[in-house]
Amino acid sequence: IAETSVTLSGIRYVVDAGKVKIRDFCASTNDNGGGVTGMESLIVSNISKAQASQRSGRAGRVQSGYCFRLYPEIAYDALPNLSTPEILRVNLAQVVLQLKGMGINDARKFDFLTPPTSHRLLKALELLYALGAVDANDEEMKLTAHGKCMARLPLDPVYSHLLLQSRKYDCVSDIVTTVAMLSAENVFYRPGGGKQTEEEGDTQMSSVAAKAFAAHKRFASYEGDLPTLLSIYNAWEREAIYVPPNAGGRKAEMKRLKQEQRYQQQEMKKQDMLQNANSRMKKRDGGKMNRILHG
Numbered sequence: 001i002a003e004t005s006v007t008l009s010g011i012r013y014v015v016d017a018g019k020v021k022i023r024d025f026c027a028s029t030n031d032n033g034g035g036v037t038g039m040e041s042l043i044v045s046n047i048s049k050a051q052a053s054q055r056s057g058r059a060g061r062v063q064s065g066y067c068f069r070l071y072p073e074i075a076y077d078a079l080p081n082l083s084t085p086e087i088l089r090v091n092l093a094q095v096v097l098q099l100k101g102m103g104i105n106d107a108r109k110f111d112f113l114t115p116p117t118s119h120r121l122l123k124a125l126e127l128l129y130a131l132g133a134v135d136a137n138d139e140e141m142k143l144t145a146h147g148k149c150m151a152r153l154p155l156d157p158v159y160s161h162l163l164l165q166s167r168k169y170d171c172v173s174d175i176v177t178t179v180a181m182l183s184a185e186n187v188f189y190r191p192g193g194g195k196q197t198e199e200e201g202d203t204q205m206s207s208v209a210a211k212a213f214a215a216h217k218r219f220a221s222y223e224g225d226l227p228t229l230l231s232i233y234n235a236w237e238r239e240a241i242y243v244p245p246n247a248g249g250r251k252a253e254m255k256r257l258k259q260e261q262r263y264q265q266q267e268m269k270k271q272d273m274l275q276n277a278n279s280r281m282k283k284r285d286g287g288k289m290n291r292i293l294h295g
Helices: 049-057 073-077 093-101 118-130 145-152 157-166 172-183 207-217 225-239 249-294
Strands: 013-016 019-025 040-046 066-069
Touching: 013 049, 049 066, 093 118, 093 145, 093 157, 118 157, 145 157, 157 172, 172 225
Parallel strands: 013 066
Antiparallel strands: 019 040
């Protein structure tokens, strides 16, 4: 909030920790001092002096105020003057795909305000080639028919490729739901409050965090994150009942909710009856086997 242009009346105090979460794409061994992952991640980084000034400017917009910086002056002096432009930090596959869709086949000739490195553009082309979006036999690496369809979708190239391929494997509904879940923020709430033991250095979760972790495990799938997200949405869809006012509103919602509860109770009774029947059959079959074996 402190870095936005929104003015909130009554705000007199701003606490600046000097940190910010930013998107970063690891495209080479020089990025972040680690190996190549080819993945975007949210990393905690130091802010710039411009960001610090912006944060302090939020205090006392309509009256006198104070900004408390939780770092010494020597740390402030070591901060860069400006933040790194986002185009130098993120994956450029979508940018290159959109440019090619507009007829600009060589992204290096595009007049960027802050030109990205050739290495990042090459990584973007490698990803598009792996997805079948560009023709490697063409000197200009123009878009294929599949790539043109991908360029029409305002999504990350990986997600648009998933959507277009889902029809081939007859799973359009599941993939649409999964891509929508991936495009949103993290749906899991993970409360803090953990404490670290002195002996082993392990972090113990608080009671609230433990309950949240146990609730999350109900939706977890051993097949990976994508089926887990699909499981979360399906569970929400089963529980969430909304009826617009012109169709009955809240009263109709309560009626449908009671119907759903009765249906679930009936299903549970059916399951119990099947389990009881199976157990009786096992006992009966076991008795027959004992009579046969022991004469």
